[in-house]
Amino acid sequence: MVASALPHIVVLALGGTIAGSAASATDATGYRAATTGVDDLLARVPDAARLARLTGEQFANMDSSDLTDEVLLALARRVSAIAAEPGVDGVVITHGTDTMEESAYFLNLVLTTSVPVVLTGAMRPATALSADGPMNLHAAVAVAAAASSSRQGVLVVMNDEIHSGRDVTKTSSTRVGAFGSPYGPLGVVVAGRPLYYRSVARPHTTATEFDIAAIDALPRAGIVFAHSGIDESLATVIGAAGWDIIVHAGFGNGTVANRVIAPLEAARAGGAVVVRATRTGSGHVSAAGASGDLVNGWISVDDQSPQRARILACLALTVTRDHDAIQRIFDTY
Numbered sequence: 459m460v461a462s463a464l465p466h467i468v469v470l471a472l473g474g475t476i477a478g479s480a481a482s483a484t485d486a487t488g489y490r491a492a493t494t495g496v497d498d499l500l501a502r503v504p505d506a507a508r509l510a511r512l513t514g515e516q517f518a519n520m521d522s523s524d525l526t527d528e529v530l531l532a533l534a535r536r537v538s539a540i541a542a543e544p545g546v547d548g549v550v551i552t553h554g555t556d557t558m559e560e561s562a563y564f565l566n567l568v569l570t571t572s573v574p575v576v577l578t579g580a581m582r583p584a585t586a587l588s589a590d591g592p593m594n595l596h597a598a599v600a601v602a603a604a605a606s607s608s609r610q611g612v613l614v615v616m617n618d619e620i621h622s623g624r625d626v627t628k629t630s631s632t633r634v635g636a637f638g639s640p641y642g643p644l645g646v647v648v649a650g651r652p653l654y655y656r657s658v659a660r661p662h663t664t665a666t667e668f669d670i671a672a673i674d675a676l677p678r679a680g681i682v683f684a685h686s687g688i689d690e691s692l693a694t695v696i697g698a699a700g701w702d703i704i705v706h707a708g709f710g711n712g713t714v715a716n717r718v719i720a721p722l723e724a725a726r727a728g729g730a731v732v733v734r735a736t737r738t739g740s741g742h743v744s745a746a747g748a749s750g751d752l753v754n755g756w757i758s759v760d761d762q763s764p765q766r767a768r769i770l771a772c773l774a775l776t777v778t779r780d781h782d783a784i785q786r787i788f789d790t791y
């Protein structure tokens with residue numbers, strides 16, 4: 459294909475391990491993330507020029523654990539603007555893997571575009587033997603450039619798998635195959651070609667009620683992680699912090715220890731939205747389950763992880779503070 463006929467893909471770089479470096483080629487853990495720029499990333503994937511015409515843009519160069527909700531909003535605004543530019547056929551975001559799932563879910567809910575948006579990263583720094591970043595970036599460009607990726611929602615491409623931004627989670631601290639989805643990937647990348655086998659049933663991008671253009675700031679929201687022996691003063695302190703949203707990562711079906719119910723209920727009475735998730739890693743959290751949401755006026759998260767529930771709760775509060783309306787949003791997305 460002549461270069462002008464190729465799809466135009468913008469690669470937006472945020473940092474992370476894919477842009478990281480270590481002193482030794484065998485050091486895949488003791489490295490610094492976010493040390494090289496987008497030009498360097500693109501120079502490592504020369505064959506991607508056969509798939510697409512690439513333009514690089516450095517959005518930030520950070521460890522994704524330092525990402526704030528303000529940065530997330532700015533990222534969404536920038537991606538939205540790029541996707542709306544005439545002649546742009548797809549966007550690839552290189553992102554640290556640690557909070558990639560939260561960014562992917564947020565973008566999946568607020569971008570009102572059918573242009574493919576694909577996040578990728580790496581588990582090994584760019585200097586490592588068998589660095590996974592270049593292959594992941596090549597695969598992400600292939601996915602972003604494919605017409606079959608349109609209307610699949612925001613995607614995460616890692617280790618030859620294509621995951622939905624709704625479902626994907628980082629499941630390993632160090633393995634190269636670090637990402638998984640509870641219902642499996644949407645597809646795979648084989649020889650530079652995406653192959654899809656399923657799509658998600660829940661609304662995303664063009665079909666959601668959220669719009670980045672209408673969001674000025676996100677509410678203050680955090681997570682309380684339940685554990686055996688949890689001290690109720692933890693919830694009391696968090697309740698006093700004045701967050702708009704408290705997500706409780708509970709036991710099993712979102713169970714809250716009896717001694718923690720009172721401080722969470724006090725926070726709710728003070729105006730916070732209390733959201734009940736599970737720390738188990740998968741599964742549905744039932745309304746009116748072990749902790750009686752209908753009685754307490756709390757929200758149950760369906761199957762969302764605590765960290766994704768935090769994102770969805772933030773977005774819900776940008777459109778409503780009504781309990782039933784927030785619960786509907788959790789049952790929808």
Ligand code: SIN
Pocket residue numbers: 473474475476491520521522523553554555556557579580581
């Ligand atoms: C980060 O999330 O920025 C560092 C870790 C990684 O990219 O794997």
